[in-house]
Amino acid sequence: MKILLIEDDLSTLNFIRKGLKESGHVVDGFSNGKDGLDAAYLNEHDVIILDRMLPEIDGLTIVTKIRNNKITTPVLFLSALGEVDDRVKGLKAGGDDYLTKPFSFSELIARIEALNRRQNPKSDIDILEVHDLLLNKRSRKVTRNSVLINLQPQEYKLLEVLMENSNEVITRTMLLEKVWDLHFDPQTNIIDVHISRLRKKIDKDHKVQLLHTIRGAGYSIQYNKV
Template sequence: MRILIVEDDNSMLEVICTALRNDSYQIDACSTGDEGLLYASNAVYDLIILDIMLPGADGLTIVKHIRKRGFDTPILLLTAKDAIEDRVRGLDSGADDYLTKPFAISELLARVRALIRRKAGMQSEGLLKYGPISIRSDVHDGYVNEQPLKLAGKEYDLLELFLRNPKRILTKDQIFDSIWGFESDSAPSVIDVYVHHLRKKLANYNCQGYIETIRGVGYMMKGNE
């Protein structure tokens, strides 16, 4: 699981990063809103933890940007204790939860786990779907119009990543980091092999065109919804 943290209090940022890394999450962190916008726009995350008051773009601007682009990444806002109006506006803008400062790290970790479980629960209920293509996490397989694709492990992971990010260009680095991880002995060229296998299985239902090659960059899930 990969998490982005945007927090301008360096001491708090360090504490949050340490706690999440100790819980085995991969972390990207920054301290300005402009950096946060860049990270959120160019990488794939399972969760974003976002302070509202930031130098540069504020947290609410980042939330609106993420939702406007169609990303459904869970967002946890960090807010000042008396900023009720900001919390309301944040939730109305598309944030999923908020935590008021000061907070206990144990509560932060509990909120993180709850948001990730909620997202996983939505996916397992069959809500992760694009056009005729869907996945079911309970049986770890993909489907086209309810017909099973019989996916192998990484094929399933690849299709899940595409379905979580429809109409979004995913670079090969993003795909590799999300599925194989930084410490993998495999080379990024393995992505092309698995995309080929996945397309072959989708071709049985004339759906191979849903995975579009962005030459020199990566791939994108695109087609008629």
């Protein structure tokens, strides 16, 4: 993936660049808004990672400008401003996702990969498929090996989010936001409980396990062994 990274703090810029390169991505990094905007106009990146507060041109302006120029590259805001209002402002200006500093790398990577997939989204597809697990969005029916699985609404929602991002890691934070609309981490391990219930329904009595826990990162639904 080719990523445009605009971040004014050089050390942050460097370790994000390093980390993304480690995970096999190509990174163009800029430390001021003007150079960043010029690079964004080239429209050759898959994802833009953008700091909110930048010298010369700030992040919100950059997004507004490139969106006005019909550039649809997904934008992930990166900011120390974590208040709800700040998030809303960023998303309204045309950003696609918002990550508050400090963040974890796995979170950042999971989010930009999810953004990239949005370019050719699975959300338009009615039937999601992982190995012999099928989820029909229209009828809200789930089958494994052609056997109907009876899921509670929340379990269905959880499975849907996981399957829309199959073969990728979904972090706990993303699950909390997307499945339960919780924008903080509760003390109680709700995710573990819900995942284990879902796992019981889809993986129990099957040789091939599809729902995987990725230690220190999150969860993933995939056929291949992790």
